[in-house]
Amino acid sequence: MTEKLLDPDRLFPADPSTREIARSLYDIVRHLPIISPHGHTDPGWFATNACFKDAASLLLIPDHYLFRMLYSHGIAMESLGVPRVDGGPVETDTRKIWHLFAAHYYLFRGTPSALWMDHVFHEVFGLDEAFSPATADAFYDHITAELQTDAYRPRALLDRFNIELIATTEGAVDELPHHRAIAGTEWARRVITTFRPDDAVDPEREDFRANVARLGEMTGEDTGSWSGYLAALRARRATYREFGATATDHGHPTAATADLGRAECETLFGRCLSGTVSPADAELFRAQMLTEMAGMSLEDGMVMQIHAGARRNTNAEVFSRFGRDKGADVPSATNFLDGLQALLNRYGNEPALRIILFTLDETTYARELAPLAGHYPCLKLGPPWWFHDSPEGMLRYRQQTTETAGFYNTVGFNDDTRAFLSIPARHDVARRMDCRFLATLVAEGRLRFAEAEELAPDLAYHLAKRGYNL
Ligand SMILES: [Zn+2]
Numbered sequence: 001m002t003e004k005l006l007d008p009d010r011l012f013p014a015d016p017s018t019r020e021i022a023r024s025l026y027d028i029v030r031h032l033p034i035i036s037p038h039g040h041t042d043p044g045w046f047a048t049n050a051c052f053k054d055a056a057s058l059l060l061i062p063d064h065y066l067f068r069m070l071y072s073h074g075i076a077m078e079s080l081g082v083p084r085v086d087g088g089p090v091e092t093d094t095r096k097i098w099h100l101f102a103a104h105y106y107l108f109r110g111t112p113s114a115l116w117m118d119h120v121f122h123e124v125f126g127l128d129e130a131f132s133p134a135t136a137d138a139f140y141d142h143i144t145a146e147l148q149t150d151a152y153r154p155r156a157l158l159d160r161f162n163i164e165l166i167a168t169t170e171g172a173v174d175e176l177p178h179h180r181a182i183a184g185t186e187w188a189r190r191v192i193t194t195f196r197p198d199d200a201v202d203p204e205r206e207d208f209r210a211n212v213a214r215l216g217e218m219t220g221e222d223t224g225s226w227s228g229y230l231a232a233l234r235a236r237r238a239t240y241r242e243f244g245a246t247a248t249d250h251g252h253p254t255a256a257t258a259d260l261g262r263a264e265c266e267t268l269f270g271r272c273l274s275g276t277v278s279p280a281d282a283e284l285f286r287a288q289m290l291t292e293m294a295g296m297s298l299e300d301g302m303v304m305q306i307h308a309g310a311r312r313n314t315n316a317e318v319f320s321r322f323g324r325d326k327g328a329d330v331p332s333a334t335n336f337l338d339g340l341q342a343l344l345n346r347y348g349n350e351p352a353l354r355i356i357l358f359t360l361d362e363t364t365y366a367r368e369l370a371p372l373a374g375h376y377p378c379l380k381l382g383p384p385w386w387f388h389d390s391p392e393g394m395l396r397y398r399q400q401t402t403e404t405a406g407f408y409n410t411v412g413f414n415d416d417t418r419a420f421l422s423i424p425a426r427h428d429v430a431r432r433m434d435c436r437f438l439a440t441l442v443a444e445g446r447l448r449f450a451e452a453e454e455l456a457p458d459l460a461y462h463l464a465k466r467g468y469n470l
Pocket of ligand 1: 038039416
C-alpha cells in the first residue's frame with residue numbers, strides 16, 4: 001500500500017459520518033488567513049528579508065522541541081551544533097548535523113513535532129518521500145537550494161503562508177531595531193512587536209539590575225525609585241505601541257499577584273535592587289508587578305497575556321553550558337484561583353481590561369480557568385500552550401473548558417513558535433482539531449451545523465483578531 005506522507009483526513013474523527021462533518025467545516029477555514037498574535041520569530045528576518053542558510057540551521061538547530069528529544073536519547077547538543085555559552089567548539093558541519101537528525105527522526109513518531117516537520121517537508125518544500133537516513137541528503141540538498149531562492153525569503157513566505165499578521169516578542173530594554181527598520185512601510189502593519197518586560201520585572205534574573213538601569217537610560221526616568229521605575233515602564237509600553245504592539249506578555253513561574261500599598265512597594269523595590277533578593281521577595285515583587293501591569297493595561301488598552309507555570313532551566317548543567325530555552329523547561333502545578341485573587345479584587349470587574357491566561361497545568365482547565373473566564377469580564381483563556389499545543393492537548397482543552405467558559409471566552413490559536421516554517425502546520429493542526437471537536441458536537445446533536453459553520457471561522461480567525469484588538 002502506498003501511503004501519502006500527509007493523510008488529507010489526518011486528525012479527523014475515524015467514524016465516517018462525523019468525519020464528513022469535520023471535512024465540511026474544515027473546507028470553510030482551511031484557506032483563511034493566519035493571524036499569529038503571539039510568537040517568537042526573529043523580526044530581523046522580516047526586516048532584512050535575507051535568505052535562510054541551510055536546512056539544519058533553519059529547521060533543527062534553533063528548535064528546542066527537536067533537540068530536547070534527541071538529547072533525551074543521549075545525543076550531545078554540541079553534536080547538533082547548539083551554540084555554547086562559552087563559545088567552545090560545537091559541530092559546524094550542517095550536513096553532518098542533518099544526518100544525525102535523520103538517523104533519529106523515528107524518535108518523533110506520534111509527537112506533534114513529526115506532524116509539523118512532515119507538513120514542512122511536504123507542503124512547504126514539496127518533498128513527497130518520508131524523511132529518513134536514506135533520503136537525508138536529498139532533503140538537505142533540495143531544502144538548502146530552495147532556501148537560496150527568492151520564493152523562500154522571509155517576506156515571500158509570509159505571503160505564501162497567507163499570514164495576515166505576525167507578532168514578535170521583545171524584552172523591555174530592546175531597542176526594537178528591526179521594527180524601527182520597517183516602520184512606515186507596509187510590513188509594519190503585518191509584523192508587530194509585543195511588550196514582554198520579564199527582563200526588567202523579575203529580580204531573580206541575573207541581568208535584572210542592569211536592565212532596570214538601562215530602562216532609566218532609555219526613558220530618562222530615575223529607575224532607582226519606585227515611581228520612576230513605573231514611569232519608565234509606562235514610557236516603554238508607549239514606544240512598543242508605536243511599533244504596532246497591542247499586547248504585553250508576562251512569563252512568570254507562578255500566577256501569584258499582589259496588591260501592596262505604595263510604601264511597601266517602595267521598600268520591596270529597594271530590596272530587589274540591593275542585589276541580594278530573597279526568593280520570597282522576588283516572588284512578591286513579580287506578583288505586585290502583574291497587578292501594576294494590569295493597571296497600566298487599563299490605562300493604555302494593551303491586552304495582557306500571562307504565561308504562568310513554566311519551571312525554567314531545570315537542568316543546571318545544560319543551563320550553564322548552553323543558556324536558556326534549551327529544552328529543560330518543565331510544567332509545574334499552578335494555582336490560578338489563589339494567585340490571581342489580588343489582581344481580580346482590584347481590577348477583575350473592569351470590562352475594558354483584557355487578560356489572556358495560559359497554563360501548562362491542564363488540571364486547572366475545568367477546575368479554575370474555565371470557571372474564572374466564565375465569570376470575570378476581564379479574563380479570557382489562551383489556547384493550549386507549549387507541551388499541550390498538540391492534537392490531544394487541544395482536544396482536552398476544548399473538552400474541559402467549553403461547557404463552563406463557552407467558545408467565546410477563548411481567543412483562537414497562538415502558534416507561539418520560533419520555528420517560522422512550522423507556522424502553517426501548527427495553525428492547520430489547530431483548525432483540524434477544532435473542526436473535529438465541532439463535528440463531534442454536531443454529530444451528537446449538541447450543536448446545529450449552522451452554528452458550527454459560524455464557530456469554525458471564529459475559532460480559526462476572528463477570535464484571535466478580536467481577542468488581541470487587531
Ligand atoms: Zn511565547
